[in-house]
Amino acid sequence: MKFTFAGLLTFILLFTITFLFGQEPQIINIENRASLTLNGVWKYVVDPYQTGYYDYRRDARDQMSNPSNSESLFLGYKPKDQTERVEYDFDKSDNILVPRDWNSQKEKLFYYEGSVWYYKNFDYPAPAANTRQYLYFGAANYEADVYLNGKKRGKHVGGFTPFNFDITGKLNPKGNFVIVKVDNTRGLEKVPTINTDWWNYGGLTRDVKIVEVAGTFIQDYYVQLAKNDKNTIEVSVILNGPSKANQAITIEIPEANIKASCTTDSEGKAKTMIAAKNLKLWSPENPYLYEVKLIHNNNVLTDKIGFRTLQTKGKEILVNGKPVFLRGICIHEENGIRGGRAYSKEDARLLLGWAKELGCNFVRLAHYPHNENMARVADELGIMVWSEVPVYWTIQWKNSETYNNAHNQLTDMITRDKNRASVIIWSMANETPVSADRTDFIKRMIETTRQLDPVRLVSAALERRSKEGSANTQVVEDPLQEYVDIISFNEYIGWYDGLTEKCKSAEFEIKFDKPVMVSEFGGDALQGNHGSKDARWTEEYQEELFKESVKMLDKIPQLRGMTPWILADFRSPRRLLPNIQDGWNRKGLISETGDKKKAFFVLQDYYKRKKAEYDK
Ligand code: GCU
Numbered sequence: 001m002k003f004t005f006a007g008l009l010t011f012i013l014l015f016t017i018t019f020l021f022g023q024e025p026q027i028i029n030i031e032n033r034a035s036l037t038l039n040g041v042w043k044y045v046v047d048p049y050q051t052g053y054y055d056y057r058r059d060a061r062d063q064m065s066n067p068s069n070s071e072s073l074f075l076g077y078k079p080k081d082q083t084e085r086v087e088y089d090f091d092k093s094d095n096i097l098v099p100r101d102w103n104s105q106k107e108k109l110f111y112y113e114g115s116v117w118y119y120k121n122f123d124y125p126a127p128a129a130n131t132r133q134y135l136y137f138g139a140a141n142y143e144a145d146v147y148l149n150g151k152k153r154g155k156h157v158g159g160f161t162p163f164n165f166d167i168t169g170k171l172n173p174k175g176n177f178v179i180v181k182v183d184n185t186r187g188l189e190k191v192p193t194i195n196t197d198w199w200n201y202g203g204l205t206r207d208v209k210i211v212e213v214a215g216t217f218i219q220d221y222y223v224q225l226a227k228n229d230k231n232t233i234e235v236s237v238i239l240n241g242p243s244k245a246n247q248a249i250t251i252e253i254p255e256a257n258i259k260a261s262c263t264t265d266s267e268g269k270a271k272t273m274i275a276a277k278n279l280k281l282w283s284p285e286n287p288y289l290y291e292v293k294l295i296h297n298n299n300v301l302t303d304k305i306g307f308r309t310l311q312t313k314g315k316e317i318l319v320n321g322k323p324v325f326l327r328g329i330c331i332h333e334e335n336g337i338r339g340g341r342a343y344s345k346e347d348a349r350l351l352l353g354w355a356k357e358l359g360c361n362f363v364r365l366a367h368y369p370h371n372e373n374m375a376r377v378a379d380e381l382g383i384m385v386w387s388e389v390p391v392y393w394t395i396q397w398k399n400s401e402t403y404n405n406a407h408n409q410l411t412d413m414i415t416r417d418k419n420r421a422s423v424i425i426w427s428m429a430n431e432t433p434v435s436a437d438r439t440d441f442i443k444r445m446i447e448t449t450r451q452l453d454p455v456r457l458v459s460a461a462l463e464r465r466s467k468e469g470s471a472n473t474q475v476v477e478d479p480l481q482e483y484v485d486i487i488s489f490n491e492y493i494g495w496y497d498g499l500t501e502k503c504k505s506a507e508f509e510i511k512f513d514k515p516v517m518v519s520e521f522g523g524d525a526l527q528g529n530h531g532s533k534d535a536r537w538t539e540e541y542q543e544e545l546f547k548e549s550v551k552m553l554d555k556i557p558q559l560r561g562m563t564p565w566i567l568a569d570f571r572s573p574r575r576l577l578p579n580i581q582d583g584w585n586r587k588g589l590i591s592e593t594g595d596k597k598k599a600f601f602v603l604q605d606y607y608k609r610k611k612a613e614y615d616k
Contacts, residue, residue: 024134234271418453458485
């Protein structure tokens with residue numbers, strides 16, 4: 001991580017956001033830290049009018065010096081005797097599972113958008129001396145107000161990134177309770193904005209834990225190969241705690257006979273470059289992961305990290321200096337078989353396993369940061385990853401709060417996954433209409449990304465259109481092409497634009513000597529629905545569309561990858577056709593029940609040929 005004037009600006013912005021939302025710096029690599037899980041059965045109360053949060057004057061109860069016990073749900077108050085009026089009771093309320101969304105668990109909450117109160121009580125044995133405790137959430141969609149033992153700990157905005165609050169000294173040996181108000185109400189000023197083509201799953205959708213760390217601990221670190229240098233490991237470490245200055249940090253990679261150390265500055269930051277000869281480099285063919293130990297004060301934090309170099313050269317994408325073709329597929333974070341948001345290692349293995357079966361070495365995780373298990377399993381399976389923030393369609397480009405929110409999600413996405421070798425592309429946005437405000441907004445995000453991560457490639461899913469006066473010529477006229485490393489665009493020729501036939505005559509004109517990655521194409525087919533190849537919604541139509549699309553795209557000289565839309569059918573409130581869609585986007589190559597469609601095998605075959613071409 002390089003600290004420049006621009007870096008300082010980023011820091012000031014981060015500080016403002018932390019101050020505003022009470023969100024503390026993200027602690028990374030939670031899965032390798034000591035913790036008490038709060039996953040499991042919770043209690044919940046649906047509160048569409050936010051009665052538990054606002055009084056009848058619409059004043060926020062948790063801002064009051066003496067909020068009423070009777071309605072303030074965050075207090076978790078229990079009546080002392082039968083004379084007391086308390087209008088809620090978590091103990092008598094229904095159960096709900098965490099992590100999970102509420103929509104796929106409760107029939108009555110299938111379409112629900114609004115506030116739900118979550119309640120969990122737990123004991124916490126006296127913490128070890130000189131330790132700190134953090135309340136950690138993998139994600140909560142969309143806005144979360146968090147309370148411990150009736151006291152507000154903080155607020156988080158954004159449905160797809162982790163957050164944590166320091167609760168040191170706030171825990172009792174017995175009878176603690178966490179209460180979280182989760183609100184997934186959509187809004188024009190939010191990120192994503194009010195209109196998306198995916199289900200607005202609400203709730204505590206990922207792990208909840210109490211994480212225990214040392215009084216001064218390694219909060220964050222970056223351990224990756226230096227830019228374009230397979231013999232040097234770049235390390236930066238951030239300590240958090242009272243004695244963070246002038247501290248020795250040791251980095252050990254036993255299998256590579258590496259042991260190095262560095263010392264923190266007054267801010268608790270340390271960085272060093274480590275010479276590393278003959279490392280086994282991570283690649284899809286050989287996803288080698290090293291055990292890396294970061295040691296401070298005899299406290300050892302381990303992580304499994306792969307080392308690979310990554311760059312573009314003209315129209316080539318080079319991984320470890322070797323040209324690659326990104327044989328990809330788009331994935332939504334959903335387990336259609338169980339229903340609802342995907343969250344576990346098993347879900348990741350299911351989805352990435354299907355991608356592997358398809359012959360993929362790459363996946364586009366659309367349109368928001370997926371759970372951390374996806375990137376970690378991709379590390380293991382040797383699947384490269386495109387990770388994206390939900391700057392999707394028409395968000396409020398002029399609204400500084402909207403920008404802060406997008407910036408915050410971007411920073412948290414990069415912070416969490418920057419040590420994952422599988423993650424090779426940070427995507428800024430999807431199908432955003434070209435305008436000066438929009439381009440400015442996204443350029444600032446690109447600058448932030450390059451400051452936070454000097455190595456990974458930057459892109460965004462742009463739009464293409466037919467050239468003036470030449471319907472068959474497709475162009476991408478977007479100023480952002482100048483600023484991204486990979487030119488990616490979505491195209492739906494043969495589905496939203498004409499019939500499959502149109503693919504045969506379409507030509508693409510892309511001026512830039514940069515790699516091109518087609519980030520979406522495809523069409524809907526109901527699995528098991530058969531007919532002629534001209535009949536929409538049939539497997540035969542989708543099959544033909546894939547056959548013609550890969551032929552059409554193969555004509556693009558700079559084509560270095562594709563991620564067709566999409567691996568599996570997914571829920572969308574915008575898909576209303578009875579007996580075909582019924583609330584599902586049917587562009588999957590696999591149905592929600594896990595059954596493959598004919599087009600799956602067209603792409604599998606194409607990827608076999610592509611792999612052979614690049615393995616030569
Ligand atoms: C869009 C969009 C997706 C959407 C897809 C579709 O391009 O990026 O989120 O689901 O097309 O229309 O099916």
